[in-house]
Amino acid sequence: MIDAVCFDYFNTCTSAVRRGGGHRRTAEVLGVDPAEWLAVLDRTYDERARGGYGSHLAGLRRLCAELGVEPSTAQLRAALELRLETVLADAPLRPEALSVLRTLRAAGVRIAIVSDCWFELPLLLPRTPLADVIDTAVYSCQVGHTKPHAAMYATACAQLDVDPARCLYVGDGGSRELTGATRFGLTAVQLRAPDLGGHLTFHAEPDWRGRVVTSLEAVLDLVGTPMLVA
Template structure:
């Protein structure tokens, strides 16, 4: 019997993530080349997601320094606000997400968001409707590790007060999160929604051999399953 579920955030609770024009505007505010900025974001993904910088402004400044630019504090603050808005615009919640999570909580299932992220999501998520339908949130930038490190799953299970054997993990497979969850003892299920495929992701897991669904709406039907094949 499933007592709790950990959901990945990006590409799982949200629609497929695609980078929009906000990234170009952020680069322009910082005075860096947009193409170089996007390439740098890709190169530093793991570092940023592990919370390698003491503050988000320090992180933005460090990134700019790598591109040979020294922005002012005002520029950094404006860029940080643009980053927050851009992350929200690039990753709107799936239409079914809130209803699915409400259904699960009504059934007594505890819910956590477990996400690899930089500074944006801890600030963005509390502003979304999701905040009212979850019991915990685990952010890699605060844990100091990214999935599939065991610390991410251990933190989630501790916050949910659940044994891994009674916890489901749902994600699109980025960061090899499904393999990591299964190794920690959770039952892992991949979301293979129709909009996924060309989405923005890092360290994808296209070879996942275990259970999968095509919509989050299928998850409530899994909570009474004693074992799912992974």
């Protein structure tokens, strides 16, 4: 029996993440080369996601320093807002995400978002419709570890007050999250939605041989919960 479901956020609750023009605009505001900006974001992803770069303005300032640029506080504040807008634009919620999570919640299933992220998601998630239908959110930048580290799953299960054996984990497979979830004792399921492929992800696990679904609605079948009719 499943008492709780942990969902990855990016590429799972959201559509496939693809970088848009907001990154170029952010780089221009900071006075850095757009290509170098994307390169430093990629290079520092792991450390940023573990919280190593701090948050907000200090973290943006450190990234700029690595590129030899010292933006003003006004530039940093403008870039911060652009960064948040860009992350939202690059990763819109899947159309079915809210209804699936709402259905699970109505059936008494506890729900967590478990995500590798920098400062953006802790600021953005409370502004999304998902905020009203989840029980908790676990952010790597606050835990100090990224998936597949056991601390991510342990934190989620503790906050949900659920035994790992009674918890489902759903993700696209970035950060080798499915292997990590399985190792910790959760039942892991990979989302292979039609839009995924060539999307932005880090440390994917193409060798996953476990259970697969092609839509979030299929998670309801695994839990045994029929979709609510609007």
